[in-house]
Amino acid sequence: MRIGALSHLTGASERALRYYEEQGLLRPLRRPSGYREYTDDHVHTVRSIRTLLAAGLGTATIAEVLPCMVDEGGQLAAACPDLLADLARERNRITAAMDELRAAREMLDAIIAAPVPPEAAQALDCDEAVGTGAGAPRTRSS
Amino acid sequence: MRIGALSHLTGASERALRYYEEQGLLRPLRRPSGYREYTDDHVHTVRSIRTLLAAGLGTATIAEVLPCMVDEGGQLAAACPDLLADLARERNRITAAMDELRAAREMLDAIIAAPVPPEAAQALDCDEAVGTGAGAPRTRSS
């Protein structure tokens, strides 16, 4: 398949796919014309990449991790202790990030679920500042 | 307290604290000299800001949320339906992000805990590429 099809299948833009290759995460074959040719394996690879990117890993780290996930299910392990240490650190980072997300979500929940005292409902008019009355909210777009 | 002390207490850099003020998240008093003067409340505010930033909220959204959290425990609710919709969207984003983090962590766990076949341990020499043997890993620093 060519880059357009892979883009459609994975949700990654063509630019992103070329960027992944540039960073050493993807190595498609090339037609004589220069066109990139991808296989079905690349679909899974791209999904893995996106998951790890979403988790905050950088492309450099992902490039080291990807070879350890060749065929899913019976994949290789990380051989180098350096990489293993990196992965452990990333794992800790991810766990910490999840804790932060949990805390932030509870914060929002507290605000969303908070009872609205009728007096406060009058005071807050959605077009006026709330605090000391000196500043209006910033530009609010979208 | 002045900006250095607040920075020390919260872990936020002085630059970050000035930036928060610039974005309307913080409104310290000013001495005649121009020095910023913070109160103990600001410590909690900054911590809230950092939590929400870590959750992926932008400063503009946080600026709208902060007035709803004046005194912790018995805080006001969001009055504007616009803001409420924003918060619900953010909440969904956060939950989705947590799911992605979970998936990525399981991915890493699978690699970390994977058994190392002795043949593969030989093949991977930590200084050589793994795939087709055409390219070495990128520059690896730190």
Next chain:
DNA sequence: CTAAACCCTCACGTTGACGTCAGAGTCAAC
């Protein structure tokens, strides 16, 4: 055989939350 759709390689632009440096004023201790 031609036109639309697809793809290529540069290469500069974007976004958000700050880092960093310059030049200058302020505060606290001695």
Next chain:
DNA sequence: GTTGACTCTGACGTCAACGTGAGGGTTTAG
């Protein structure tokens, strides 16, 4: 009253993962 730590306001730099054309070949349906 002076030194050294602290703070101020600009204002440009950074970093990562792309977005966005420009200018030009390639493929394929008719």
